[in-house]
Amino acid sequence: MIIVNPNNRTPGKFAAIEPPIWCAYLASYLKTDEILDAEMEGLSIGETVDRINGRDCVLMAMGVNPSASSTPKMGVVNELRKRLKGNVSVSGLHPQGLEDTLPIVTLSPKLRGLAPSWDLIDFSKYKAHNWHCFHDLDSRWNYGVVYSSFGCPFNCYFCNIKTLYKGITFREPQDVVDEIAYLVSRGVRNLKFCDELFALNEKHVSKICDGIKDFNLNIWAYARADTITKEMLVKMKGAGFNWLAYGFDGTGKGDPYEAVRMTRDVGINVMGNFMFGLPGET
Structure with a gap:
């Protein structure tokens, strides 16, 4: 096959x-x-x-x-x-x-x-987005990806992830750390967390960040304004998270302005995914 x-x-x-x-x-x-x-x-x-x-x-x-x-x-x-x-x-x-x-x-x-x-993948042939490596555009190669969880606990009516997963399942943090350690041993320096929402469970995030903080990685992940905390952001920055992608839409809770301010205050760059014209918006 x-x-x-x-x-x-x-x-x-x-x-x-x-x-x-x-x-x-x-x-x-x-x-x-x-x-x-x-x-x-x-x-x-x-x-x-x-x-x-x-x-x-x-x-x-x-x-x-x-x-x-x-x-x-x-x-x-x-x-x-x-x-x-x-x-x-x-x-x-x-x-x-x-x-x-x-x-x-x-x-x-x-x-x-x-x-x-x-072991079937040659990471030297894969590269990060240019914005992910604004600090050094020649360092885009050796790009890796990882999941620390599958699915999402929310039920946004415009999102199709629930078609594949019902709810959310977290991997053991140490298993995630071990997988990232292997990626690093294969030359990976730029990393994406593919989780639908990585910045969700503070305990889960904290354990992973503690395990990878010495790997000298350049990381990005997805976040949400009503689940992020200042403590989580500090941990993430110390582990090499330099970008967070937030989803902004009319159905979201939390204060997006406060989330962006906190994120920038710890030195993490912000990306925004915007959705306009949802039912009920004015």
Whole structure:
């Protein structure tokens, strides 16, 4: 079996090239040792098909993406169905949302106890966003990603993460620290926490920060105005968190101005994801 990360993007000098963590999780679960990252290699649909032609079984790992970003990858799947004799399967949020019309095998609970097969990934070929490395734009390479939790405890009606996960499951902090230590040993210096909301459970965050504070990392993660605390921010800055991405929308609680002020006061940069025109907004 070969696991494929399809490509549906146009390369750009400012954008990140992110390691395909869901391919690595699936490779660990399925005990396969081959991943084709068509996105990292910049392969066209035809080039991707040519690289995997002749395989008996192909799994397209599309990750936890909203349908707007995963739908274009269906072009690769359609070409595979036309040109390959073997079986083609698709993983991720998009097919999970179509469980009433497609045969679905749910693996997410089993994946939560696994470590990704990072030995199949060459981190030197992946780079952080340019804003992540404003302090040194030549240091963007050796980019890594990690999950410390899966899912989200909130039930925002505009968010599709609950399609894949019901509630939230936290990994053991020491397991997260050990995984990051391995990434560091492989040369990773820039790191993204992929959690839907990393800055949520202060005890969880604190333990992870204590474990990685000596790794000299440049980190970014997602946060929320009504879950962040000053104590959490101080811990995160000491562990190498230099950017936090907040979601700002009309349904949110907490004081976004205070959250931004506290974040900047400890020396962490702020990104904002804005959503306008939700029902009930004035």
